[in-house]
Amino acid sequence: MGAFELMSQYDYGAVHLRRDRATGLQAIVAIHDRRLGPALGGCRFISYANEEAALTDALRLARGMTYKAALAGIAHGGGKSVIMLPQRQFDRAALFRAFGRFIDDLNGQYITAEDSGTGLGDMEVIRTVTKHVTGVDVSHGGSGDPSPFTALGVRRGIEACVKFALGKDSLKGIHVAVQGVGHVGYYLCKELAAAGASLTVADVDPLKAERAQREFGAKTVNLDAIYSVECDVFAPCALGSALNADTIPKLRCKIVAGAANNQLAVPENGNDLLSRGILYAPDYAINAGGLVNVAQEVVGYDANISRTRTMKIYDTIFEIAERAKRTSSPTHRVADAMVEEILATVPVSTSTPPQKA
Helix, strand or coil: CCHHHHHHHCCCCEEEEEEECCCCEEEEEEEEECCCCCEECCEEEECCCCHHHHHHHHHHHHHHHHHHHHHHCCCCEEEEEEEECCCCCCCHHHHHHHHHHHHHHCCCCEEECCCCCCCHHHHHHHHCCCCCECCCCHHHCCCCCCHHHHHHHHHHHHHHHHHHHHCCCCCCCCEEEEECCCHHHHHHHHHHHHCCCEEEEECCCHHHHHHHHHHHCCEECCCHHHHHCECCEEEECCCCCCECCCCHHHCECCEECCCCCCCECCCHHHHHHHHCCCEECCHHHHCCHHHHHHHHHHHCCCHHHHHHHHHCHHHHHHHHHHHHHHHCCCHHHHHHHHHHHHHCCCCCCCCCCCCCC
16 A cells, blocks of 8 residues: 555655665654644654555554544644664664654654653653653653553553443452553553552563563463453553454453553454453553653653643543443544544644744
């Protein structure tokens, strides 16, 4: 599928490409919507099978960021960047400086942050060449790693689901199967264990699973087995498309609520979960804590404000569940409708990009 066909499919928008021969940089910045403010979203640095796969990932993720920001009440539009992992040796710092110059050339239309494959060190490198970056070190006015805030929001979303579907006010004794215990998954396990939940985990890296076992008393299973674990909550916290035609029939849970982006392989999979009687917390609604946190950096970081706003994810998820029950609709459609209601009140921006200071 061609680039413009993909853009049409995801209702775009603008896509910017940058190639830098000296560093090996091949980067895509997808800007889905700027009606609520400058686009904000992380930079993903992973291996892709081909350019179409990288572009599709950027487009899907940026659209999700538009919806995530709108539902979380953040004054930002949706954007995302992906850097294709070079197939030859490369200088990481030089590559991210080149990427930072790319971001700076976009003149404030897009603000970047951490995502899969990038971290605080990369954001610090980007900071040396552009101000349009978040997730930097606290010594530079940043908030550091946003993963704990993402995990906090997911925990609050799980609490809302447990209240709605199981009628319980506490996570004590609730069994959660966590797929992926990397940055966010680890902190989610920490949140859940502190709340009294029991855990079963799986990760492509056995050392990460063993860490969760050692620190939180989690049981470990292999990657394929995690879908079939009999539990109260299945929490996808790895890469996207975990919920699909092959995996949904295996689920033995009442709730799906996790941190991963793009959990549904196709939108219709949300209907499949509904038909099985499984309450699904839409990914962009429940995992907004990290975005809430880095967005606070743009206006002046205050951890207490970030935490207070992240805690409200409970209310958002509960409202989605209530609307879905009232209308007999799948939760992902309800969440989309709520976002579209918000965006409909904001005119499409025709202004020129903000100028550099």
